[in-house]
Amino acid sequence: MGVEERRQQLIGVALDLFSRRSPDEVSIDEIATAAGISRPLVYHYFPGKLSLYEAALKRASEDLAGRFAEPHDGPLGVRLLRVMRRYFDFVDDHGPGFSALMRGGPAVGSSATNALIDSVRQAAYEQILSHLGVTDAPPRLELVVRSWISLAESTALIWLDGRRIPRAELEVQLVHDFAALAAVSAAHDEDMATLLKKMVEDEPADGPFAELVGRLIALGV
């Protein structure tokens, strides 16, 4: 194998191990064994576990950021639901590593890992704005989108802790949460109200946004 090929293989092996267990618990010896090479050879390609962890996290971050990319076709609610499915696929595949990373801790809190987390959040933020047809978000829209992204993270983390709610329910719920947070903001601000009206006017009667309204009316609170 060439140098770059070997590096990529090691990153893949490490990412797989870091995804299945907390990165703190994964040793270089284990990575070497899984890759079928010696421990010194691992160090030949990566100076230490942190640099291998950061390379694996970089690959995972690019993967996750890519999952937010969604064609600009069809109702907004349906697009967001497709993104949520891909997001939970990722969380499902990388559970323990995702939890350890997002909960912070000594091994994972380097400035490089924080920058990677921020890059994924930024990619998600920019994707959502592009679907809303907004280039320069006013502060209240920025707040709704960024705080909803953090809500999606915490929802995923809570789900991973025991998986006591079916993930399909949470995927729909997060789409509904987005509409609900936007509606609360619209209740406080005229520009957000205009945006919300534009957001829902093209939504079909059987789409996720209309479904929420129907469910709330049926609830009769």
Add this chain to the structure above:
Amino acid sequence: MGVEERRQQLIGVALDLFSRRSPDEVSIDEIATAAGISRPLVYHYFPGKLSLYEAALKRASEDLAGRFAEPHDGPLGVRLLRVMRRYFDFVDDHGPGFSALMRGGPAVGSSATNALIDSVRQAAYEQILSHLGVTDAPPRLELVVRSWISLAESTALIWLDGRRIPRAELEVQLVHDFAALAAVSAAHDEDMATLLKKMVEDEPADGPFAELVGRLIALGV
């Protein structure tokens, strides 16, 4: 000064400095100068900056956890609004330190600091459950409360980044967000619907929950 008195004084001085600037930027020399003692004397009481930081964070955590304590009197929405005001008072007073801590980073991501953050979240969680009259929360209620707590954190962090929205607006908005997230969950689950009905039935016509409904109806989306 006695040993314990001196320690408490140093913690107070350090907390003040760690609150005003990112803890990374605060030196032991500065803390010594602010306390009016020599650098070696600081080390006599605390082995290093991390232990002093952790002691200051412990005091701040206890302060913040205490702000969630609210008498069980009057409408739920009004109680939560009072808590949100005290929460933003805290965030306002400790802005740079709060941001640095919650955004993670090499100096602040120790397991002791993470445990302190979790203890505050747990105190907030238990307070909210007690106001809802629930001792053993089912998974969906736990999700709503815990994810709303993380929403309050991210809202405060986004607010600190430029303070472009009046904090009084965000305090009310977070109360409304709680009702909105509970309503979305109620739209998906019968037990949550029962809880939501109980939650709003005693709310007065001029309380925050009714205000949200009124605003949304006026919006006519």
